[in-house]
Amino acid sequence: MENILTVKSKMELIDEEITHKYVDELRAKESRIDFTKDGWVNEMRAIESEYRQKIQPELAFIRTTVGEVLVSNNFKDLQAMSVLLEDTQRLKNYITPTFEEMDENVSGGSTEYITLSLVLFMARNLEPDARDEMVYFNDLLRFCESKKVDLKTILKHLLPFASDEIKYGNYSVRTLFQNAAEQSAPSKQQ
Numbered sequence: 001m002e003n004i005l006t007v008k009s010k011m012e013l014i015d016e017e018i019t020h021k022y023v024d025e026l027r028a029k030e031s032r033i034d035f036t037k038d039g040w041v042n043e044m045r046a047i048e049s050e051y052r053q054k055i056q057p058e059l060a061f062i063r064t065t066v067g068e069v070l071v072s073n074n075f076k077d078l079q080a081m082s083v084l085l086e087d088t089q090r091l092k093n094y095i096t097p098t099f100e101e102m103d104e105n106v107s108g109g110s111t112e113y114i115t116l117s118l119v120l121f122m123a124r125n126l127e128p129d130a131r132d133e134m135v136y137f138n139d140l141l142r143f144c145e146s147k148k149v150d151l152k153t154i155l156k157h158l159l160p161f162a163s164d165e166i167k168y169g170n171y172s173v174r175t176l177f178q179n180a181a182e183q184s185a186p187s188k189q190q
Helices: 004-031 040-054 056-072 078-086 099-107 112-124 130-146 151-161 173-183
Strands: none
Touching: 004 040, 004 056, 004 078, 040 056, 056 078, 056 112, 078 112, 099 112, 099 130, 112 130, 112 151, 112 173, 130 151, 130 173, 151 173
16 A cells, blocks of 8 residues: 555656656757747647657656545545655656546546546645636536536545635635535436
């Protein structure tokens, strides 16, 4: 059984590896972009997408490891995991699955990446910017609704582990999960 210390060492190794790939490959390509020409945004997106593809094996491994460790200890290390991720150089920017990655995952019959996204959302606890986090959560809800994912079941499972610390007005992760679970209609897919 993995624990937080073994995850920390794996995270550090993977962060170092993807940082080297970033320095060696991505930064070199980014530096060749001419920001005065039309289409530079699409060029940046293509480079970023290519980089994500190259680090996909590392991301898949650490995502699974983080999820398994948190589930195995009933999320008691959620805040410690958040600190570990925040201390990484590049991993913190890539561990949360993109909507494209979640789409592939859901199309394959799994909700693993949606659950992981919610767990990482819980770990961030509406930080560093509560408004940005709430916009992300809303986008995630709309994505799940469009894919007919039974989000209510996932949210109810995670609810006991969600923080009730109020951020940005009257909201906490727990109240956001509770409100979303109450508004989510059950669907066919799980």
